[in-house]
Amino acid sequence: MPTKNIIPCYKQEVAKSFNKAASTYDDFSQFQDNVLTNLKGMCPEGDFKLSLDLGCGTGNAANFLSAFSHRLVSLDLSLNMLQKSQQKSPSSFVVCGDAEALPFQNGCFDFIFSSLSIQWCENLNSIGREVERVLQSNGDFLVSTLSQDSMPEIAHCWLQIDGHTHINHYPSYDELIAQISCAGLVPQQIVCEPMTMWFDSPKDAIDSLKKVGASVLVEEDERQIVTPAAWRAFLGEYEKLRTEKGIPLTYQLVYLHLKKI
Numbered sequence: 001m002p003t004k005n006i007i008p009c010y011k012q013e014v015a016k017s018f019n020k021a022a023s024t025y026d027d028f029s030q031f032q033d034n035v036l037t038n039l040k041g042m043c044p045e046g047d048f049k050l051s052l053d054l055g056c057g058t059g060n061a062a063n064f065l066s067a068f069s070h071r072l073v074s075l076d077l078s079l080n081m082l083q084k085s086q087q088k089s090p091s092s093f094v095v096c097g098d099a100e101a102l103p104f105q106n107g108c109f110d111f112i113f114s115s116l117s118i119q120w121c122e123n124l125n126s127i128g129r130e131v132e133r134v135l136q137s138n139g140d141f142l143v144s145t146l147s148q149d150s151m152p153e154i155a156h157c158w159l160q161i162d163g164h165t166h167i168n169h170y171p172s173y174d175e176l177i178a179q180i181s182c183a184g185l186v187p188q189q190i191v192c193e194p195m196t197m198w199f200d201s202p203k204d205a206i207d208s209l210k211k212v213g214a215s216v217l218v219e220e221d222e223r224q225i226v227t228p229a230a231w232r233a234f235l236g237e238y239e240k241l242r243t244e245k246g247i248p249l250t251y252q253l254v255y256l257h258l259k260k261i
C-alpha cells in the first residue's frame with residue numbers, strides 16, 4: 001500500500017467530515033447501500049453473542065446484525081454518525097472510538113462486521129491486529145473496502161487540469177490481503193468486483209462523495225487549492241465522460257470474510 005503522508009490531526013479531520021455529513025448521509029448513500037447489501041449476502045451463518053459494527057456510520061446495518069446477535073456494539077469515530085445510529089437502533093451499544101485502537105478487551109467479540117470504513121484508517125496492519133485481538137478464536141470478520149483504481153474518472157479529469165488526481169490512493173488487492181490478514185486471520189472468501197454508479201451531472205457525482213463525508217483527502221500532495229476556474233474546468237472535463245447512462249463513477253470493491261484461527 002502506498003505510504004500515506006498523513007496530515008496532522010488526520011483523524012480529527014475524518015471525524016469532522018463525517019460529523020458534518022451525518023444529516024445528509026442517508027439521502028446520498030446509494031453506493032454505500034449497494035455495498036452493504038452485497039456484504040450482507042456473504043454473512044456467515046450463526047447466532048452470535050456479541051457482534052461489533054466497525055465504522056457503523058448512521059447504523060444502516062444495525063437491524064440486520066441485531067437479528068442474529070444477542071448484543072450489538074456499534075463503533076464509529078464520528079459522534080454525529082453514532083447519534084443517528086442510536087436513533088435507528090436504540091438497543092445497540094454505541095461507542096465513539098478509533099478502529100485502529102479499539103477500546104475493548106481481548107477476545108470479547110465473536111463477529112465483527114465493517115462496511116466501507118477501513119479505507120479511512122491510516123494503517124491496515126493495525127486494523128488486522130486490533131480485529132484479531134478483540135475476536136474470539138473461531139470468530140468471523142466480514143469487511144468491505146476499496147482497492148486500487150477506484151474513482152478513475154475523477155483522477156483522469158483532474159490530471160488534465162492540474163496534474164494531480166485529487167483522490168485518495170487505495171492499496172492493490174494483493175497489498176490489501178497481505179496487510180489485513182495478519183497472522184491469525186485466515187481468508188475464507190474473497191470477492192473483488194467493480195461497481196459503477198451513474199449520475200445526472202458531474203456535480204451530482206461529486207455530491208455523492210461530499211454529502212456522505214467521503215471527500216477528505218488523505219495524501220498531502222493531492223490536496224490542491226481549487227480555484228473557481230479550475231473547478232469549472234474539472235466539471236467540463238468530467239462532462240466529456242457522459243454516456244447514454246449518464247456520468248460514471250467507478251469503484252473497485254473488495255469483500256473479505258476472514259476467520260480467527
Ligand SMILES: C[S@@+](CC[C@H](N)C(=O)[O-])C[C@H]1O[C@@H](n2cnc3c(N)ncnc32)[C@H](O)[C@@H]1O
Pocket residue numbers: 014015018029032033036054055056057058059060075076077078081097098099100114115116117118120121212214
Ligand atoms: C462511508 S461510512 C460507512 C458507514 C456504514 N458502515 C455504512 O455502510 O453505511 C464510513 C464510516 O467510517 C467511520 N470511520 C472512519 N475512520 C474511522 C476510524 N478510524 N474508526 C472508526 N470509524 C471510522 C466514519 O466516521 C464513517 O461513519
